[in-house]
Amino acid sequence: MVSAVFHHPAASPRPEGSIERLNDTPAIKEAMPPAAALTRAAPAALRPARDWSVLWLTVLPPVLGLALLVGIWGLATAGSGSSIPTPAATFAAAVKLFADPFYSNGPNDQGIGWNVLYSLQRVAIGFGLAAAVGIPLGFIVGRFDFIGRMVSPLISLLKPVSPLAWLPIGLLVFKSANPAAIWTIFICSIWPMVVNTAVGVQRVPVDYLNVARVLNLSEWKVITRILFPAVLPYMLTGVRLSVGTAWLVIVAAEMLTGGVGIGFWVWDEWNNLNVQHIIIAIFVIGIVGLALEQLLMAIARRFSWED
Amino acid sequence: MNHFIDIQGAEMVFASRKGRFHALRDIHLQVEQGEFVTLIGHSGCGKSTLLNLIAGLTQPTAGVLLCDNREIAAPGPERAVVFQNHSLLPWLTCFDNVLLAVERVFAATESRAQLKARTEAALQLVGMGHALHKRPHEISGGMKQRVGIARALAMEPKVLLMDEPFGALDALTRARLQDELLKIVARTRSTVVMVTHDVDEAVLLSDRIVMMTNGPAATIGQVLTVDIPRPRNRVALAEDPLYVHCRKEVLDFLYTRQGHVETLTA
Numbered sequence: 001m002v003s004a005v006f007h008h009p010a011a012s013p014r015p016e017g018s019i020e021r022l023n024d025t026p027a028i029k030e031a032m033p034p035a036a037a038l039t040r041a042a043p044a045a046l047r048p049a050r051d052w053s054v055l056w057l058t059v060l061p062p063v064l065g066l067a068l069l070v071g072i073w074g075l076a077t078a079g080s081g082s083s084i085p086t087p088a089a090t091f092a093a094a095v096k097l098f099a100d101p102f103y104s105n106g107p108n109d110q111g112i113g114w115n116v117l118y119s120l121q122r123v124a125i126g127f128g129l130a131a132a133v134g135i136p137l138g139f140i141v142g143r144f145d146f147i148g149r150m151v152s153p154l155i156s157l158l159k160p161v162s163p164l165a166w167l168p169i170g171l172l173v174f175k176s177a178n179p180a181a182i183w184t185i186f187i188c189s190i191w192p193m194v195v196n197t198a199v200g201v202q203r204v205p206v207d208y209l210n211v212a213r214v215l216n217l218s219e220w221k222v223i224t225r226i227l228f229p230a231v232l233p234y235m236l237t238g239v240r241l242s243v244g245t246a247w248l249v250i251v252a253a254e255m256l257t258g259g260v261g262i263g264f265w266v267w268d269e270w271n272n273l274n275v276q277h278i279i280i281a282i283f284v285i286g287i288v289g290l291a292l293e294q295l296l297m298a299i300a301r302r303f304s305w306e307d
Numbered sequence: 308m309n310h311f312i313d314i315q316g317a318e319m320v321f322a323s324r325k326g327r328f329h330a331l332r333d334i335h336l337q338v339e340q341g342e343f344v345t346l347i348g349h350s351g352c353g354k355s356t357l358l359n360l361i362a363g364l365t366q367p368t369a370g371v372l373l374c375d376n377r378e379i380a381a382p383g384p385e386r387a388v389v390f391q392n393h394s395l396l397p398w399l400t401c402f403d404n405v406l407l408a409v410e411r412v413f414a415a416t417e418s419r420a421q422l423k424a425r426t427e428a429a430l431q432l433v434g435m436g437h438a439l440h441k442r443p444h445e446i447s448g449g450m451k452q453r454v455g456i457a458r459a460l461a462m463e464p465k466v467l468l469m470d471e472p473f474g475a476l477d478a479l480t481r482a483r484l485q486d487e488l489l490k491i492v493a494r495t496r497s498t499v500v501m502v503t504h505d506v507d508e509a510v511l512l513s514d515r516i517v518m519m520t521n522g523p524a525a526t527i528g529q530v531l532t533v534d535i536p537r538p539r540n541r542v543a544l545a546e547d548p549l550y551v552h553c554r555k556e557v558l559d560f561l562y563t564r565q566g567h568v569e570t571l572t573a
Binding site: 229 | 362364381382383384386387388390392394396397398399407408411442444462
């Protein structure tokens with residue numbers, strides 16, 4: 001297309017047997033407008049059509065899905081006497097709630113923004129500690145077969161334990177609600193990182209390690225240039241799963257421990273029988289979880305490599 | 308008498324969960340400096356195992372391997388390996404892949420600029436000067452293999468060990484890389500030990516062809532000296548009586564004398 005435009009038949013006669021000649025059959029030439037007009041017209045005619053189809057496929061289905069959810073919710077709550085608030089009532093309550101998310105009237109009455117931030121802080125601390133312990137542990141478990149065999153039954157035993165079962169242990173040890181919640185997040189979000197990092201280390205291709213052996217690289221270079229980049233995608237998968245778990249766990253833990261936090265806020269609003277706020281909280285928890293997930297996926301994409 | 312590579316009575320027995328597997332028995336082989344030797348045999352005959360022994364990636368069960376009068380105890384940059392599947396690190400560019408090797412060998416004695424110059428020179432040598440900053444997934448299989456060769460050559464190894472370096476490539480690309488390898492080896496006077504299963508490749512490139520019997524417990528069946536003068540031209544050689552004779556010898560060994568075992572084990 002482009003070559004046909006730039007090599008106008010009258011301007012540039014080409015030698016016989018040129019491959020590009022195939023594009024320049026007389027019929028096509030005659031059907032074409034002058035070169036200048038075509039170069040301007042072609043992108044303008046093509047691009048919007050493509051953009052529409054992209055928009056159609058990426059934006060419309062999620063919007064439709066969301067509309068379906070709200071529609072079902074609306075239908076279910078349309079009848080009078082339903083204890084669950086309608087979408088419209090919830091939306092009105094949300095507008096009021098988000099008008100001032102950062103107010104503070106004492107420890108038990110704070111804006112939703114503060115509650116979310118407090119929860120995120122606990123998640124950050126608990127998850128950060130889990131990453132600091134879990135990732136190196138994963139490397140050790142993956143690199144040394146004996147330790148791997150030693151630790152893997154323990155992991156299999158502890159991994160399926162419900163987060164809330166760990167909470168009393170935390171309360172017993174730390175004698176305080178906040179560290180107990182962080183402890184619960186730590187113990188629940190550590191496993192995916194240990195397991196995925198260990199798997200990543202075990203799956204480093206033998207070829208890469210042979211390259212390291214032939215080059216006789218120092219242990220430091222082996223770790224920084226070969227092991228770490230090879231394991232990174234696995235590790236980030238573990239981190240992503242862990243953050244998801246941590247965010248799941250915090251809501252449950254805060255319901256039991258109290259204090260400022262989105263989980264406690266849900267429980268508090270239940271005690272106030274403010275169901276609209278509970279529904280808003282469900283959306284907020286979902287959106288924050290989604291945002292965390294997307295953030296980590298973006299990081300993972302940044303550090304992934306193609307074989 | 309001193310040989311550059313000297314293999315004396317090497318045995319290789321693998322102990323696996325299913326039991327012991329006797330891969331190589333009684334290997335005696337001497338390679339002189341600047342010689343191009345190919346190892347050829349049916350698949351599973353242990354030719355890659357023998358190459359790994361010379362590389363030091365595996366240790367023999369019995370016997371001694373010497374390189375330049377020193378026992379081969381571990382892999383090292385003086386015996387560079389070109390792997391069958393290129394084995395470039397996918398998170399590094401072509402330049403960085405080669406630089407990693409160059410740094411290891413020359414960082415102690417040379418400046419940063421010299422290391423970079425060496426890296427670029429090695430990539431130029433294999434005709435990859437245009438793709439210095441591409442990642443392996445952005446270039447073709449033939450190009451990856453060239454970078455693998457550049458990485459090996461850049462270390463200025465005493466011996467270049469190649470494990471079916473062109474096995475995964477199409478016939479045309481393979482022929483071009485073989486021609487380039489011939490030129491490079493003529494220029495650098497490298498000692499090369501190469502594993503192949505391609506008879507034409509073996510005859511075209513080698514000074515000597517080491518033909519291996521079928522496994523298990525494979526050993527060297529016959530060694531053929533290829534006295535075709537260099538530089539060699541593949542088109543001219545096609546009708547050269549000496550070339551045809553060498554080719555016939557290898558085919559005869561592989562298919563007449565070693566062919567029947569293959570049918571038994573298959």
